[in-house]
Amino acid sequence: TTSPVTVTVTGAAGQIGYALLFRIGAGQLLGPDTPVRLRLLEIPQAVQAAEGVAMELDDCAFPLLDGVDVSDDPRTAFDGANVALLVGARPRGKGMERADLLEANGGIFGPQGRAINDVAADDVRVLVVGNPANTNALIAASSAPDVPRSRFTAMTRLDHNRALSQVARRAGVPVAQVRRLSIWGNHSASQYPDLFHAQVGDRPGSDLAADRGWLTDDFIPTVAKRGAAIIEARGASSQASAANAAIDHVRDWYAGTPEGDWTSAGIWSTGEYGVPEGLISSFPVTSDGRDWSVVEGLEIDPFSRERIDASVAELLEEREAVRALGLV
Numbered sequence: 001t002t003s004p005v006t007v008t009v010t011g012a013a014g015q016i017g018y019a020l021l022f023r024i025g026a027g028q029l030l031g032p033d034t035p036v037r038l039r040l041l042e043i044p045q046a047v048q049a050a051e052g053v054a055m056e057l058d059d060c061a062f063p064l065l066d067g068v069d070v071s072d073d074p075r076t077a078f079d080g081a082n083v084a085l086l087v088g089a090r091p092r093g094k095g096m097e098r099a100d101l102l103e104a105n106g107g108i109f110g111p112q113g114r115a116i117n118d119v120a121a122d123d124v125r126v127l128v129v130g131n132p133a134n135t136n137a138l139i140a141a142s143s144a145p146d147v148p149r150s151r152f153t154a155m156t157r158l159d160h161n162r163a164l165s166q167v168a169r170r171a172g173v174p175v176a177q178v179r180r181l182s183i184w185g186n187h188s189a190s191q192y193p194d195l196f197h198a199q200v201g202d203r204p205g206s207d208l209a210a211d212r213g214w215l216t217d218d219f220i221p222t223v224a225k226r227g228a229a230i231i232e233a234r235g236a237s238s239q240a241s242a243a244n245a246a247i248d249h250v251r252d253w254y255a256g257t258p259e260g261d262w263t264s265a266g267i268w269s270t271g272e273y274g275v276p277e278g279l280i281s282s283f284p285v286t287s288d289g290r291d292w293s294v295v296e297g298l299e300i301d302p303f304s305r306e307r308i309d310a311s312v313a314e315l316l317e318e319r320e321a322v323r324a325l326g327l328v
């Protein structure tokens with residue numbers, strides 16, 4: 001057998017953590033041949049709850065789980081981390097201004113980025129789930145100058161999966177027959193789910209997109225506002241599907257995306273498709289098992305261009321705000 005991979009999860013006592021950790025223990029993140037050592041990071045008030053989760057992980061007797069440690073110190077929790085799942089974040093409180101939210105998260109993701117820089121494994125790969133995910137990832141990446149930027153990613157896979165499911169339902173095909181959808185921009189209400197390059201069963205996605213009423217009034221807002229719809233229906237946020245998307249993201253990063261398909265992830269822009277360099281923006285991406293690459297050569301029509309630009313403008317504003325706070 002191979003030696004264990006160290007996976008660090010922050011906010012481990014939270015709801016997403018609870019939906020995520022047992023699947024990692026069961027081997028769904030890195031496959032059935034890879035033992036995992038879990039390191040859980042929590043804030044001091046939640047360490048006891050995280051210890052309780054660790055007890056339950058013990059009680060699953062997962063054959064692949066090599067051990068679980070709990071800590072409230074990033075330098076302990078990220079020690080030797082190969083995979084870092086940054087789930088814990090400061091939620092937006094009532095009446096909280098965006099600058100306050102970004103500053104509070106700077107206080108979390110700055111120190112975590114520095115700890116990753118100093119103590120994580122050389123091959124560390126980071127996924128930020130905690131919101132605002134793109135800008136939190138930017139803060140962490142900027143605080144880790146020795147780690148390649150490309151190792152810091154933000155989750156838009158839940159948006160991608162939501163779009164897949166909406167399109168499959170609309171077209172009356174199994175979800176497995178929907179390929180090459182793309183989420184562009186920020187993981188926020190401004191995100192743009194792009195159907196124009198998709199393949200839906202034996203039809204091009206542009207066939208479906210030709211119904212502009214459905215596209216603009218139904219598909220795009222349904223995907224962008226799905227989180228709110230789930231809170232409304234369930235009385236709690238979409239934690240299991242968020243955890244599932246985090247698993248999908250990391251699994252595809254390691255295993256590679258299937259031939260002829262792609263997925264979506266927030267990655268460090270090097271200027272692709274006019275997205276300014278140094279933003280963490282969602283793109284259509286493939287993985288070769290090591291690195292994400294932006295899918296090249298897609299033609300962007302004016303309808304899509306306008307929406308991508310609007311979401312990217314929001315990312316630029318967030319970057320300006322965290323720059324003004326000295327966080328990046």
Ligand code: NDP
Nearest residue numbers: 010011014015016041042046088089091130131237238242
């Ligand atoms: P959740 O586990 O439900 O959510 C955690 C983060 O994920 C939030 O920022 C949330 O954003 C985000 N998120 C992204 N996608 C989704 C989605 N589809 N549905 C729901 N959330 C999503 O939050 P809990 O409050 O249950 O748990 C957070 C834990 O993090 C707490 O235990 C807290 O102690 C811990 N924490 C740990 C830190 C650390 O380890 N240093 C720092 C800060 C907090 P949004 O707010 O927009 O819903």
